[in-house]
Amino acid sequence: MVSSDTARxxxxxxxxxxxxxxxxxxxxxxxxIWKKKxxxxxxxxxxxxxxxxxxxxxxxxxxxxxxxxxxxxxxxxTGTAIEIIYIxxxxxxxxxxxxxxxxxxxxxxxxxxxxxxxxxxxxxxxTKKRSMIVGIVCICFNxxxxxxxxxxxxxxxxxxxxxxxxxxxxxxxxxxxxxxSCYAFIRFDPFIIIPNGLGTLFALAQLALYAVFxxxxxxxxEARKGKVEVGLSEIVVNGNANSKRTxxxxxx
Numbered sequence: 680m681v682s683s684d685t686a687r688x689x690x691x692x693x694x695x696x697x698x699x700x701x702x703x704x705x706x707x708x709x710x711x712i713w714k715k716k717x718x719x720x721x722x723x724x725x726x727x728x729x730x731x732x733x734x735x736x737x738x739x740x741x742x743x744x745x746x747x748x749x750x751x752x753x754x755x756x757t758g759t760a761i762e763i764i765y766i767x768x769x770x771x772x773x774x775x776x777x778x779x780x781x782x783x784x785x786x787x788x789x790x791x792x793x794x795x796x797x798x799x800x801x802x803x804x805x806t807k808k809r810s811m812i813v814g815i816v817c818i819c820f821n822x823x824x825x826x827x828x829x830x831x832x833x834x835x836x837x838x839x840x841x842x843x844x845x846x847x848x849x850x851x852x853x854x855x856x857x858x859x860s861c862y863a864f865i866r867f868d869p870f871i872i873i874p875n876g877l878g879t880l881f882a883l884a885q886l887a888l889y890a891v892f893x894x895x896x897x898x899x900x901e902a903r904k905g906k907v908e909v910g911l912s913e914i915v916v917n918g919n920a921n922s923k924r925t926x927x928x929x930x931x
Contacts, residue, residue: 687865691750694858698754700851702729702761709768718773723781726765731788732820733758738796739817739870745810750862751871814870821874825856825881832884840896841889849889853882 705726712718733755738744740751766785770778795816803809831844856879863871 683865690862694862695754697855702758712772723769726762727784728824730762732824734792735817739813744813818874825878835888839892840899841892842896846889849882849885
């Protein structure tokens with residue numbers, strides 16, 4: 680029979696793989712930024728939010744805070760490194776005003792995590808108390824991060840289109856939340872279950888919306904494509920008509 684520790688490790692490794700996919704999902708965006716040498720209208724907020732979220736989870740997974748949480752450290756340490764790379768690219772290709780704002784936010788985040796770590800490790804003398812304090816902070820940051828799709832859900836309901844809500848990303852978010860919820864259930868950890876349970880529900884809502892509005896999205900995209908084709912045909916026809924009158928005008 681498989682022990683609970685073995686099952687937990689297997690689920691945790693699966694959670695690491697899925698989470699890595701989520702962390703790497705913005706790569707096409709940053710490739711585009713690198714090619715255009717400009718951030719244009721992209722915002723650094725999601726990457727800054729994910730960075731501080733990963734940092735507090737690394738703190739939570741430390742042996743002196745929450746023992747036997749190595750897999751929490753590995754994925755969130757990797758996530759921290761990936762988000763730092765994203766933010767560096769963002770800083771390089773943003774204007775002076777955006778650059779200054781991003782740098783100031785990073786400083787605030789690093790100082791916040793450092794102060795939190797210092798206070799927890801010096802004032803809380805048991806791993807139970809440390810886990811509770813850092814765990815509550817982690818829940819708050821995770822809820823904020825997982826609540827970000829609410830704006831997308833609102834847009835879908837307004838437009839009745841899932842064009843800008845990628846199916847694979849929603850599916851991966853659902854699998855990620857489910858994997859980490861199972862991980863936390865095997866050896867009960869409310870600080871991991873609560874945010875990831877909510878994340879699973881948010882992702883499930885996105886998948887349900889995708890199922891409901893998939894057909895209407897296809898109709899809208901086909902209608903838009905038809906209008907573009909009609910517009911192009913009119914340009915071609917008008918262009919041909921004008922080309923027939925390119926000779927000199929007749930004298931009166």
